[in-house]
Amino acid sequence: MTITISVNGAAHRLDDIDPATPLLYVLRGELGLNGAKFGCGLGQCGACTVIVDGEAVFACLLPIAALEQRAVITLEGLGSAEKPGRLQQAFIDEQAAQCGYCTAGMIMRAEALLDRNPTPTDAQIRDAMAPNLCRCGSHMRILRAIRRAADAASATPIAKPEAGR
Amino acid sequence: MRRRLRIGLAFFVLLVLAIGAYVLWAQEPVIAGIRPPPRSAFDPALIETGARLAAIGNCAFCHTAPGGAAFAGGRPFPTPFGTIYSPNISPAPGNGIGRWSEAAFRRAMRQGVSRRGKHLYPAFPYDHYAKVDDGDVHALYAFIMTRAPVETFTPPLQFPLNQRWALTLWNLFFLDRRPFHPDPGRSAEWNRGAYLVTGLGHCGSCHTPRNVFAAEKSSRPLAGGEVEGWRAPALDAASPAPVPWDAAQLSAYLRHGWDAEHGAAAGPMRPVVDSMAPADDADLHAIATYLAATPESISPARKQRASAAASRAATTELPASSEAAAAALFAGACAGCHMGRTAMLPPNGVNLALSTAIGEADPRNAIRILLDGIRPGESGAGPVMPGFDGVFTDAQLVALLSYIRAHYGGGPPWADLAAQVHDIRADRKR
Numbered sequence: 254m255t256i257t258i259s260v261n262g263a264a265h266r267l268d269d270i271d272p273a274t275p276l277l278y279v280l281r282g283e284l285g286l287n288g289a290k291f292g293c294g295l296g297q298c299g300a301c302t303v304i305v306d307g308e309a310v311f312a313c314l315l316p317i318a319a320l321e322q323r324a325v326i327t328l329e330g331l332g333s334a335e336k337p338g339r340l341q342q343a344f345i346d347e348q349a350a351q352c353g354y355c356t357a358g359m360i361m362r363a364e365a366l367l368d369r370n371p372t373p374t375d376a377q378i379r380d381a382m383a384p385n386l387c388r389c390g391s392h393m394r395i396l397r398a399i400r401r402a403a404d405a406a407s408a409t410p411i412a413k414p415e416a417g418r
Numbered sequence: 419m420r421r422r423l424r425i426g427l428a429f430f431v432l433l434v435l436a437i438g439a440y441v442l443w444a445q446e447p448v449i450a451g452i453r454p455p456p457r458s459a460f461d462p463a464l465i466e467t468g469a470r471l472a473a474i475g476n477c478a479f480c481h482t483a484p485g486g487a488a489f490a491g492g493r494p495f496p497t498p499f500g501t502i503y504s505p506n507i508s509p510a511p512g513n514g515i516g517r518w519s520e521a522a523f524r525r526a527m528r529q530g531v532s533r534r535g536k537h538l539y540p541a542f543p544y545d546h547y548a549k550v551d552d553g554d555v556h557a558l559y560a561f562i563m564t565r566a567p568v569e570t571f572t573p574p575l576q577f578p579l580n581q582r583w584a585l586t587l588w589n590l591f592f593l594d595r596r597p598f599h600p601d602p603g604r605s606a607e608w609n610r611g612a613y614l615v616t617g618l619g620h621c622g623s624c625h626t627p628r629n630v631f632a633a634e635k636s637s638r639p640l641a642g643g644e645v646e647g648w649r650a651p652a653l654d655a656a657s658p659a660p661v662p663w664d665a666a667q668l669s670a671y672l673r674h675g676w677d678a679e680h681g682a683a684a685g686p687m688r689p690v691v692d693s694m695a696p697a698d699d700a701d702l703h704a705i706a707t708y709l710a711a712t713p714e715s716i717s718p719a720r721k722q723r724a725s726a727a728a729s730r731a732a733t734t735e736l737p738a739s740s741e742a743a744a745a746a747l748f749a750g751a752c753a754g755c756h757m758g759r760t761a762m763l764p765p766n767g768v769n770l771a772l773s774t775a776i777g778e779a780d781p782r783n784a785i786r787i788l789l790d791g792i793r794p795g796e797s798g799a800g801p802v803m804p805g806f807d808g809v810f811t812d813a814q815l816v817a818l819l820s821y822i823r824a825h826y827g828g829g830p831p832w833a834d835l836a837a838q839v840h841d842i843r844a845d846r847k848r
Contacts, residue, residue, distance in 0.1 A: 272742075273749035295755060296791075296804030308808030316750020318743060319814050383793075384804070 258320045260284060261330030272318035277301045279317055280327060288328030288357040292386075299385030302358035303327050309365035309384075328357040331364060340364055343402035344395075351389035358385050363399045372407050375400065437587070444586035446535040449525065451517035454509055454567070460560040468561025471554055473697040474705075475547075475618045477562070479689045480504045483570075489562070490514070490570035495541050500579045502541050503572045510567035523559045524552070530589065537585035540592075545634065549598040549617030592633035611708025614701060615640075621709075624650035624686065640709075647845055648685040649780045653709050655717070658778040660727030660771065660828060662716050668706035673699070675800045681768040681775060682801035684792050685783065692795035727828055730771035735825055744821035747814060751806065752822070767803065770826035781832040784819060785842050807846070815839050 257266045258279070265284060280286040280303070292300030294313045301312040304326040332338030337345060340360045350356045359382070366373060366381040373381070378399050387395060472478065481504045483492035491506035491514075509516040515523070515533070522533035530544035531537055538544065550558075574580070598617055600609040615621045616639075624645040626634040635641075642652030651658050659680050667677045675683035675691040683691045694702065716724075734757065737745035755767035770776050775783040791805030810818065816836050823832050832838075 272746035273753075275750055297802055305808065310808045311804055314751050314754070314804060314806075315809055316747050318746040318750065319810055323811075 256317050256321060258317055258325060259323070260286065260325045261327060262324075267317065270317070273316045275313050276303065276315040276317055276320065276325065277312035280312060286327050286329050289361075290354055290357060292354070292358075297386075298355070299358040299362065300355055302361040302385060304361055304365050304368075307365065307368060309362040326361075326364075328360060331360065338364075339406060340367070340398070340402045343398040343405070347394050347398040347401060349391055349394035349398040351391050355385060355387045355389075355391075359387070359395050363402070366399070367403055367406070371403065373399075373403060378403075440590070441583045441586050444590070445583075446525070446529070446531040446537075448535050449519060449522040449533050451533065452519045454511050454516035455563055457564050460564055464557050464560040465564050468557035468559070470696055470698050470701070471558055471618060472561050473694050474614055474701060475558070475620070476690055476693040477507070477558075479693050480542075481507045487566070487568040487570060489565050490568040491572045492570060497541075497579070500576050502539055502575065502579060504542075505538075505572050506568070506570050507562060508565050508568045508570075509563045510569045513569050513571050514567055515562070516567055520556065520559045523562070524555050527555055527558070528595070530585070530593070537582040537589075539579070539582075539585065540588065540632070543620040543623045545593050546617055546620035546622065548593065548595055549613065551597065551613075554618065588631060588633065592631065594636070605707075607704045607707050610701070611704035611706070614705050615708050619705060621653065625653050645686050647782065647842065648786060649778060649782050650686075651774055651778060651783075655711075655715070655720070657711075657774075659774045660777040661724045662711040662720060663706075663709070665703065665706040665710040668710045669699070669703040672702045672705060675795075678768065679772050681773045682792050682803070684775070684787050685790075688792070688795050688800070691800070723828065727771050727777070730826060730828060731769045737821070737825075741821055741824075744817040747810070747818045748821055751809065751818070755803070770822055771828070773826070776822060776827050777829065779829060779832075781819060781823070781835055781838055782842065784822070785815070785839055788815065788819065789842065789846060807843075812836070812839050812843065 254270060254272050255266065255268050256270060256272060257264055258276075259265075260280070267279065267283060270279070270283075277289055277291060280289050281291070289303055289312050290300035291313065292298035296311040296314040299311065302309050303312045303315075304310070305315070305320070306323050328341075332341050338360075340363050344350065344356060344360060349359075362382055362385050363378075366378065370377065375396070378396060382395070382399070478488055480493055480495075481489050481491050483490070483494075483504075486492055487508070489506070489508040490510075491504045491508075493504045495502045495504065506514045508514040511517050518526075518533045525531050526533070526538065527544060527547040527550060529548070530540060530542060575582075598613050601612070604612075622634050622639055622643075625640045625643050627638055627641055627643050629635050634643075640653040641656060642658075643650045657663070661679050663671075663677075663680065667679060671677040671680065671683065672691060672694055675688065711720075737748075752767075752770075756770050775787055778784070787803065789805055789807040792801055792803040794800035794802060806815075816839055819835060819839070820831060823829070
């Protein structure tokens with residue numbers, strides 16, 4: 254079967270593929286996009302989180318048959334090592350990773366939150382991030398990084414410097 | 419003509435007068451306030467008994483606002499006539515029930531009347547608590563009066579809900595004031611279960627259908643009801659569970675929120691299971707003994723349904739070519755856990771041929787579980803399932819659910835599934 258999916262704005266034609274294949278396998282195996290990670294394969298850890306039509310979803314439980322006509326964004330779609338996106342930069346600034354395995358998924362879920370709600374409260378951030386697990390203990394740094402990205406976007410550089418951090 | 423009109427009018431006036439007289443007669447007096455009793459006024463063993471009973475009554479859930487102090491009230495309950503807020507039942511002297519005597523507490527439990535004589539709404543299930551005996555009310559009073567007092571103010575009810583006199587009429591027709599009567603032909607455990615289910619446990623508040631006055635239909639106890647957009651499955655012989663519950667399964671489910679032959683506690687049942695954590699094992703087993711089927715009570719037709727479900731659970735029917743699209747969605751999203759195709763983690767998801775939500779003639783619970791997933795409660799322990807909102811479009815959800823129902827449900831296709839999916843999605847966004 255042939256299925257065409259749209260990832261980070263580019264169309265990818267997948268020939269001779271099982272339509273039940275999880276998007277995660279296609280991203281990593283076929284497209285060489287290794288940002289999303291395989292964690293549990295059960296939709297319980299969030300390491301594979303990507304954005305589909307604005308919603309953060311688990312790529313490990315997302316059959317590609319469901320994806321025609323829909324826009325997928327992965328970590329690679331937010332920025333690059335040379336030019337990081339706002340959340341990638343905030344995670345660097347807060348050193349919000351230890352082993353880093355959850356980071357891509359964390360950033361994607363946070364991106365979906367900030368796209369929907371650019372000025373979330375701390376409680377809203379915690380609630381939105383609940384499906385994603387970190388096993389190292391970087392939670393407080395992750396929350397700070399998301400706060401930083403949200404604050405940076407909602408304030409002009411002069412009105413809100415680094416004070417209070 | 420004029421004469422008939424006059425007679426009719428006179429009859430109407432008399433009726434209004436009679437109702438007015440009844441309402442006046444049915445008003446309840448104020449019970450004098452007391453000085454809030456200190457903790458030392460209560461026997462610690464009695465407080466402990468009260469705690470285990472309050473777990474079965476699930477007092478804490480309704481009387482605690484989301485994120486608020488325990489028992490301080492304020493949880494909103496939307497009704498067609500406006501929002502009711504659960505009152506503060508912490509022993510705070512001002513906004514709580516710190517000045518309530520045990521007699522006032524007992525009257526509230528049994529008759530739905532506050533210490534000051536105001537009628538309470540039957541969102542507070544005093545129609546069930548009327549069956550709670552004096553000893554248990556005594557223990558519950560000791561438990562509640564020794565919680566932390568919190569002076570949280572609950573918003574007063576707005577018109578028309580503040581016209582509480584109307585509840586005297588509701589009580590006249592729908593409040594059964596008779597105490598619980600055990601059935602001497604049954605075991606002590608069965609009777610304990612009956613007492614807890616019909617009384618403190620107030621299972622019927624969700625699981626019994628209601629009439630136009632929002633009162634439970636006494637002719638159809640536990641025949642299945644509705645709550646918060648979910649179907650509360652029938653617990654009687656009409657249970658939608660493909661395999662009938664036995665008492666051991668049901669008591670384990672009430673303890674852990676999960677049974678491999680039925681599925682997980684989801685939606686409004688999840689906080690009920692969480693609430694019951696401190697309850698006695700013996701009481702949960704008594705509830706299960708009363709509710710569960712016994713080999714003699716299972717009809718031949720029901721046995722047939724159960725064995726059909728068991729064979730569906732054992733054999734996988736290959737999808738027809740016309741179902742290829744839905745089968746791919748199922749294989750990619752569901753089969754890993756529900757068909758045991760993953761080697762990663764036990765325990766696996768319920769076999770869908772045994773799932774109550776899939777066997778139920780009403781698709782609402784299946785739709786909501788698929789969208790919301792199942793999250794463990796406040797206690798942090800319990801079954802988990804990821805939600806698939808955002809993963810599937812409406813059309814994909816309909817195709818997937820139709821496929822699951824056809825292959826595992828054992829009943830006719832779900833009617834107007836597309837409309838239900840659309841409505842539930844809209845409701846969840848609100």
